[in-house]
Amino acid sequence: MADSTSEYVTLVSCDGFEFILPRSTACISGTIRRMLDPASKFSEALTGRCVLETLTGVVLEKVCEYFFYNEKHKDQANVPDMDIPPELCLELLMAADYLDT
Amino acid sequence: MDSEVPLPPPRRIRHRSPARAGTSPSSSIASSFRKARRLSRFDDRSSQPSSDPALFSSDDIPASGLENYNAPVTGGAGRKRRYRGTWWGEQVIDPKRKRADFKEKRQVDSGVWMGSDESTAESLLPSEDASAWGEDLLKTVLDPKATGKYPQGLALPKATAAPVLPLPIWKGLHESEQHKFARAVVNDCLEKGEDSIDLGNFDLREIPPGLLQPLQHLTKLPSVKEAPLSENAYSSLQPFLRVYLSGNSLTTLNNELFELGDLKVLSVRNNKLSEIPYTIQKLAALEVLNVSVNLLTHLPWELLRLLQHGELKHLTAFPNPFPSIEEGEITKWHRQPRKSQENGKPETSLEDQLRFDEYEGSPPKNAWATIHVATSPITRRDMEGNPIDDGSASVVTPVALPPSSSTPSAPSLRELALRAVCKLPGLEQVTDDELDDFPSLVAPLMYQARKIRAAGGQRCSVCQHEYVVPRTSWLEWWDCTPHESGMKRPRTSGEKLRPLPFQRHGCSWACVPRLQNI
Numbered sequence: 001m002a003d004s005t006s007e008y009v010t011l012v013s014c015d016g017f018e019f020i021l022p023r024s025t026a027c028i029s030g031t032i033r034r035m036l037d038p039a040s041k042f043s044e045a046l047t048g049r050c051v052l053e054t055l056t057g058v059v060l061e062k063v064c065e066y067f068f069y070n071e072k073h074k075d076q077a078n079v080p081d082m083d084i085p086p087e088l089c090l091e092l093l094m095a096a097d098y099l100d101t
Numbered sequence: 102m103d104s105e106v107p108l109p110p111p112r113r114i115r116h117r118s119p120a121r122a123g124t125s126p127s128s129s130i131a132s133s134f135r136k137a138r139r140l141s142r143f144d145d146r147s148s149q150p151s152s153d154p155a156l157f158s159s160d161d162i163p164a165s166g167l168e169n170y171n172a173p174v175t176g177g178a179g180r181k182r183r184y185r186g187t188w189w190g191e192q193v194i195d196p197k198r199k200r201a202d203f204k205e206k207r208q209v210d211s212g213v214w215m216g217s218d219e220s221t222a223e224s225l226l227p228s229e230d231a232s233a234w235g236e237d238l239l240k241t242v243l244d245p246k247a248t249g250k251y252p253q254g255l256a257l258p259k260a261t262a263a264p265v266l267p268l269p270i271w272k273g274l275h276e277s278e279q280h281k282f283a284r285a286v287v288n289d290c291l292e293k294g295e296d297s298i299d300l301g302n303f304d305l306r307e308i309p310p311g312l313l314q315p316l317q318h319l320t321k322l323p324s325v326k327e328a329p330l331s332e333n334a335y336s337s338l339q340p341f342l343r344v345y346l347s348g349n350s351l352t353t354l355n356n357e358l359f360e361l362g363d364l365k366v367l368s369v370r371n372n373k374l375s376e377i378p379y380t381i382q383k384l385a386a387l388e389v390l391n392v393s394v395n396l397l398t399h400l401p402w403e404l405l406r407l408l409q410h411g412e413l414k415h416l417t418a419f420p421n422p423f424p425s426i427e428e429g430e431i432t433k434w435h436r437q438p439r440k441s442q443e444n445g446k447p448e449t450s451l452e453d454q455l456r457f458d459e460y461e462g463s464p465p466k467n468a469w470a471t472i473h474v475a476t477s478p479i480t481r482r483d484m485e486g487n488p489i490d491d492g493s494a495s496v497v498t499p500v501a502l503p504p505s506s507s508t509p510s511a512p513s514l515r516e517l518a519l520r521a522v523c524k525l526p527g528l529e530q531v532t533d534d535e536l537d538d539f540p541s542l543v544a545p546l547m548y549q550a551r552k553i554r555a556a557g558g559q560r561c562s563v564c565q566h567e568y569v570v571p572r573t574s575w576l577e578w579w580d581c582t583p584h585e586s587g588m589k590r591p592r593t594s595g596e597k598l599r600p601l602p603f604q605r606h607g608c609s610w611a612c613v614p615r616l617q618n619i
Contacts, residue, residue, distance in 0.1 A: 073511040089521035096514035
């Protein structure tokens with residue numbers, strides 16, 4: 001159990017996959033940022049562990065890939081497209097809606 | 102036939118003597134004859150392929166390998182398997198199976214319908230006459246309300262008539278009179294090779310699908326004249342395509358219109374258009390465009406490209422409810438009027454900005470060109486494309502803005518997923534009902550993706566990336582006075598400029614005009 005000031009947070013998919021990534025990276029998502037806001041006193045904020053009940057492991061992996069993609073290309077001028085497999089794009093669209101990214 | 106047959110040496114087979122071929126005493130002459138026919142592939146005079154047939158036929162039986170090819174088979178290992186047909190498409194003949202009777206085979210439907218064949222005619226005709234079924238299907242597809250008219254079991258009055266009727270494709274559709282008339286006009290033009298299509302004052306509310314598509318293949322007919330031929334009897338057969346849609350009630354222009362790459366003249370005067378789609382950039386050959394008397398508040402920025410680099414020489418934009426530049430909010434003026442520089446005044450009045458440079462003698466180059474007069478403030482849009490007010494954004498939705506950087510240039514995950522959606526095959530076939538099944542937040546994005554896919558994709562005007570949801574938009578005020586007069590005269594000295602608003606989009610918050618000193 002990490003405390004709220006930890007540098008890393010854990011994202012858990014509905015089928016039990018865990019992804020550990022830097023807090024700043026995960027906070028690209030508005031939903032996760034609000035979950036982890038220390039002022040909110042949510043249990044996620046206290047434990048640093050977000051269980052995303054609506055996302056499967058496959059989708060969450062792609063979402064995490066996007067977080068790092070976003071982090072990497074944040075200040076770049078010409079951003080290449082991230083590769084999204086066509087079978088995942090609809091689920092990712094829903095996930096993006098949910099995660100507010 | 103079941104008794105032992107030693108592997109016969111090829112020479113012997115060639116003799117084809119009935120007495121030797123069949124060793125079984127019970128074998129009749131007929132059966133041995135049949136057998137001899139089966140073996141006729143070994144015959145030199147056979148009309149079958151001339152390639153070697155011998156070894157191939159029994160390779161899969163171990164006892165019949167090459168080493169004991171001539172030796173008699175001792176065990177009950179079996180007879181040489183016999184094949185029928187050519188060596189590449191051979192079939193094993195089952196010796197026990199009798200040749201199928203011709204009459205048994207005859208039951209297969211030959212696919213030929215003959216008038217005298219009563220059984221076929223009876224089984225087909227009563228309910229599901231081919232042409233009636235086709236018509237029925239067409240109605241179902243094109244007009245869902247009319248499906249109840251022909252119940253499946255009901256025999257149609259015409260059903261017993263000749264089954265092959267020409268399918269009336271557009272007959273029976275509930276198409277409005279205007280559409281029918283418009284189609285007739287287009288067909289008439291195609292027939293006569295007439296390249297001026299006048300669909301004016303038809304009271305069209307929309308351009309019916311499939312109306313303009315055939316015009317892509319319009320060919321002019323050579324004019325036949327009596328001798329003597331004058332010089333101007335020879336004219337180009339290249340159509341000078343002109344489409345007049347003026348005086349209708351169109352609210353949108355569909356993509357079919359913009360597929361006409363050879364279109365030279367387009368008039369949508371006096372309609373109810375509130376927007377000219379950016380797909381107008383596909384009309385690279387366009388020379389004259391009339392968009393006057395509509396409900397336009399801005400023009401697409403892509404149209405400016407046609408004015409600058411394309412063939413567009415004559416743009417008629419007024420009257421339209423464009424905002425006037427005096428009232429519009431301006432972030433940056435792009436012109437430095439010479440007069441104000443001479444006076445040394447940093448502040449220039451609006452009148453100075455909107456006055457063309459004074460010159461003497463021949464008009465300078467920029468008297469013909471388009472002039473960028475001003476740029477409006479940039480409207481930033483959120484990830485769903487809704488404009489957000491910059492001033493109150495930090496108050497109302499603090500979390501909507503990313504914390505660290507103010508201008509994120511990386512596309513959002515929504516945008517990335519939508520770009521992938523746009524590349525999905527079959528997106529055009531998705532119906533509105535299916536899209537409505539999506540969650541309410543996603544459905545509008547899907548509509549937009551489908552629309553952009555239908556238009557052939559759109560590119561960011563700043564970074565040239567393909568995108569779906571515009572994140573920034575702004576107006577650029579350009580003066581196109583020479584183009585409005587058909588490039589007949591340049592701007593006169595000190596002429597008042599009358600800039601037009603062109604709306605431009607960017608794909609991310611970083612895709613904004615590079616303004617040095619805002």
